[in-house]
Amino acid sequence: MSPVLALILKRIGIGVVLILAISALLFLGVEALPGDFAQNFLGQAATPEAVANIRRELGLDQPVMLRYLDWLGGVVIGDFGESWANGSSVSEQLGKRLANTLFLAAVAAVFAVPISVGLGVLAVFYRNRLPDRIINILSLAAISMPEFFVGYLFIFFFALQFGIGDGPPIIPDPRASVWENVQLVFLPAMTLVVVVIAHMMRMTRAAILNIMESAYVETAELKGLSMLRIIWKHAAPNAVAPIINVVALNLAYLVVGVVVVEVIFAYPGMGQYFVDAVTVRDIPVVQACGIVFAAVYIILNMLADVGAILANPRLRHPK
CATH class of the missing domain: 1.20.5 (Single alpha-helices involved in coiled-coils or other helix-helix interfaces)
Incomplete structure (x- = not known):
């Protein structure tokens, strides 16, 4: 083997x-x-x-x-029993709620991953200069703000001031287009983006900077290669493994850590379902949500480990 x-x-x-x-x-x-x-x-x-x-x-x-x-x-076998509170099938309700949560997490990931990786590369390119300092200050500010605070800020500025997202509870419509559904979940998705983008950006920057200290990067600099070419062609590919890990960790958070965001925006996802079940002590629902959250977190981290293994040339081509 x-x-x-x-x-x-x-x-x-x-x-x-x-x-x-x-x-x-x-x-x-x-x-x-x-x-x-x-x-x-x-x-x-x-x-x-x-x-x-x-x-x-x-x-x-x-x-x-x-x-x-x-x-x-x-x-x-996918059978979580029946809800003690209303006698409905937990698996059926869980499937609908999980689909809503995954859609919200996917929308947030589509924006968060490329922006955070791009900002991380940009911070490395302008290391110790004004753009790098601005990006670091903004990322520290974003990390310092909990998601409920960011959510309420977005509600105040976007919903109350500009009328964006001030309608009834958001329910993605399978008959509508993808863009229409994205507009429906704009506020909760952007809240999640702000929460996770700073951590991903800082870890991307740290991973690339660690590679930049390598001897072969110094050799590339001595050959006269531009900094952008060194980062893009030499440093970034070798920083793939840690970047994959941090992206997977934050994607897992997007799915597992949406409880507060869903409650704030009355979003009919797993988090709202879990909180409602805890309120009425509906044990089958609490257990089902807990095991699904845990499984998603473990599976995403396992995929990140597999991706890091496949990205390692020393493992792909053993001597």
């Missing part, structure tokens, strides 16, 4: 083990939360008999390990 294939299979195996471990921690952690769904659901009418009946209907009278294995078996 080739070293590249062995490393890729090892990363995939580690990812599968992590997802299984997180599923166990998630299930047991939710089980350990104080309170009881049956008691909260019945309210003042919660007699011991009524509570016992609901617990029996929901299977809460079964041992924890048996319920975990039953839940995990359903997760493997």
Whole structure:
């Protein structure tokens, strides 16, 4: 077996083990939360008999390990059970919400990735000069602002002052064009862009600067090559692996970290669904959202590891 294939299979195996471990921690952690769904659901009418009946209907009278294995078996085939709050299929609702969240994250990524990588290269080209300092100051300011603050700023300036995005809750329409749907999610997508662009830009700059200290870059400078050619032809390709990792990490954040942004803009995605489920203690929905968030995060990081392996010429062409 080739070293590249062995490393890729090892990363995939580690990812599968992590997802299984997180599923166990998630299930047991939710089980350990104080309170009881049956008691909260019945309210003042919660007699011991009524509570016992609901617990029996929901299977809460079964041992924890048996319920975990039953839940995990359903997760493997895509069946997350039924919502305790309204009896609807969690898988069906989750599919709709996940599609909305992925669309929002994709729109944000389309803007954030090229802008951040471009600004990182530009900062390296003008290193220690005015453009580099301006980019660093703006990136530090963006990192310092939490997403809820950025979201409220956008609502104040764009929605209240200019009437952009001041309509009802945003629901992407599959019958509309891509551009029309992008306009619908403009404010939450731009909020996510501001949140992640600074980190990606700074990591891109650091990765390229680290390569610029190499001996072969100094040789290229002594040969009289222009700085732009050195960065584009020699430094940037060798900085692909760390750039892939930071981009994947931020793409994972775009999917997993949208909870606050979706709540602020009343966006019908996974984050809003998760918060609503926590409010009413709808355990199947909480567990389903948690395992999907964890799986997306682990899978994107696993893909970043695989991409970094494939981008390494020493692994692609072993001696």
